Amino acid sequence: MTQPASEAPPPPAVTPPAAKSARPALGLRADVRNLSLLGVLAVLVAVGGITRPDTFLDTSNLQLVLTQASVIGVVTVGMTFVITSGGIDLSVGAIVALASVWATTLATQEYGFAGVLFTAIVVGVACGLVNGLLIAYGGMVPFIATLAMLASARGLALQITDGRTQIVTVQPVLDLGVPDSYLLGLPPLVLVFAAVTVLGWLLLNRTTFGRRTVAVGGNAEAARLAGIDVRRQRLHLYLLSGLCCGIAAFLLVVLSGSGQNTNGNLYELDAIAAAIIGGTLLSGGRGTIVGSVLGVLVFTTITNIFALNNLESAVQQIAKGAIIVAAVLVQRGTLRDGEA
Structure with a gap:
C-alpha cells in the first residue's frame, strides 16, 4: 500500500556547509596563532643561546625562567577568563601585592604555612568578590571598578607594611623555593602553574562555565535571552581572577x-598583553589558555635574555611592544585569510 504524500517522512536535515566548516576553521586559526608564538619563542631561545651560550641554556637558568613565568602565568590564566567574557581587570597586580603583604604580617605567620597560604587566597578572593559585585550587580564599568580596586589595594598594602619589607620566617614556605624541593627537576612553583593551566584549559574548553563565558563575551544580551545569568557569571569570573x-x-x-x-x-599590563598576543580577543568572545601561557613564556624569556646581556629595561619594553604589535598583526592577517 502506497503511503500518502502527506504522511511521507521529512527529508533528512542538511547542515549548512558554513556551520560544518566553522569549528575546524576556528581550530585551524588557533593552531596557526600558537605555532606563531612557538616560532617567536624558538627564535628567542636561539638568540639567548647565541648571545649567552654559557648561561642561558644552563639548567638552573631555564628553571629560573619557568619559575618567574609561574607567578605572572597564574595571574594571566585568570585574566584570560575575564577578557574572554568582555571584561577587564586592572587590579590584579595590586591584589597580588595586598595578598602578599597581608599573608606575611607577623600575626599571620604565627599560624605557619597554612596561615600564609589561607590568607593569601582569602584576600585575593575577597578582592575579586568586591570587583564582581561592583561590576555585575552595581552596574559599574569594569575599567572604573578595577581601577578603583587598584588604587585601594595598593594604598592598603602600603598602610599594612608602612613602606617596609616583611620577611618570611615560616620555614616550610621558604623550603618550597630551594632545589631540594624540586620534583623531576621542576620547582614546585612551576608544578602549581602547570596545574592551574590544565585546570583553566579544562574549565574554559570542556565545561558549561567556559561556554557561558564565551557566550557572555560574544553577546551579553543574546546570552541573557538564552537563559544565562550574565550577572552571576561575571561575578564568578572576577572571583576566579581574585x-x-x-x-x-x-x-x-x-x-x-x-x-x-x-x-x-x-x-596587569603583562597579563593583558600575554593574553592578547596569545589570541584572546580584547572585545571578548574568544579566549585561549594555551596561547596566553605561550605569551607569558615569550615575555619572561625576553626579560631573562635582556638581564643576562645587561641591557637597559627601556630597550626591553620597546622589544615587548614590538612583539605585541607584530603578534596582533599576524592574528589579524590570519583572521582575514580564514574569512576569505
Missing part, C-alpha cells in the same frame, strides 16, 4: 621570601 591572584601572591612570597607593597607592579 583566586588566581591569591595563588600568585603565595607563589611570589615563596619566590622572594618576603611581602612588599610594590609586589605585582605592572602585572
Whole structure:
C-alpha cells in the first residue's frame, strides 16, 4: 500500500556547509596563532643561546625562567577568563601585592604555612568578590571598578607594611623555593602553574562555565535571552581572577621570601598583553589558555635574555611592544585569510 504524500517522512536535515566548516576553521586559526608564538619563542631561545651560550641554556637558568613565568602565568590564566567574557581587570597586580603583604604580617605567620597560604587566597578572593559585585550587580564599568580596586589595594598594602619589607620566617614556605624541593627537576612553583593551566584549559574548553563565558563575551544580551545569568557569571569570573591572584601572591612570597607593597607592579599590563598576543580577543568572545601561557613564556624569556646581556629595561619594553604589535598583526592577517 502506497503511503500518502502527506504522511511521507521529512527529508533528512542538511547542515549548512558554513556551520560544518566553522569549528575546524576556528581550530585551524588557533593552531596557526600558537605555532606563531612557538616560532617567536624558538627564535628567542636561539638568540639567548647565541648571545649567552654559557648561561642561558644552563639548567638552573631555564628553571629560573619557568619559575618567574609561574607567578605572572597564574595571574594571566585568570585574566584570560575575564577578557574572554568582555571584561577587564586592572587590579590584579595590586591584589597580588595586598595578598602578599597581608599573608606575611607577623600575626599571620604565627599560624605557619597554612596561615600564609589561607590568607593569601582569602584576600585575593575577597578582592575579586568586591570587583564582581561592583561590576555585575552595581552596574559599574569594569575599567572604573578595577581601577578603583587598584588604587585601594595598593594604598592598603602600603598602610599594612608602612613602606617596609616583611620577611618570611615560616620555614616550610621558604623550603618550597630551594632545589631540594624540586620534583623531576621542576620547582614546585612551576608544578602549581602547570596545574592551574590544565585546570583553566579544562574549565574554559570542556565545561558549561567556559561556554557561558564565551557566550557572555560574544553577546551579553543574546546570552541573557538564552537563559544565562550574565550577572552571576561575571561575578564568578572576577572571583576566579581574585583566586588566581591569591595563588600568585603565595607563589611570589615563596619566590622572594618576603611581602612588599610594590609586589605585582605592572602585572596587569603583562597579563593583558600575554593574553592578547596569545589570541584572546580584547572585545571578548574568544579566549585561549594555551596561547596566553605561550605569551607569558615569550615575555619572561625576553626579560631573562635582556638581564643576562645587561641591557637597559627601556630597550626591553620597546622589544615587548614590538612583539605585541607584530603578534596582533599576524592574528589579524590570519583572521582575514580564514574569512576569505
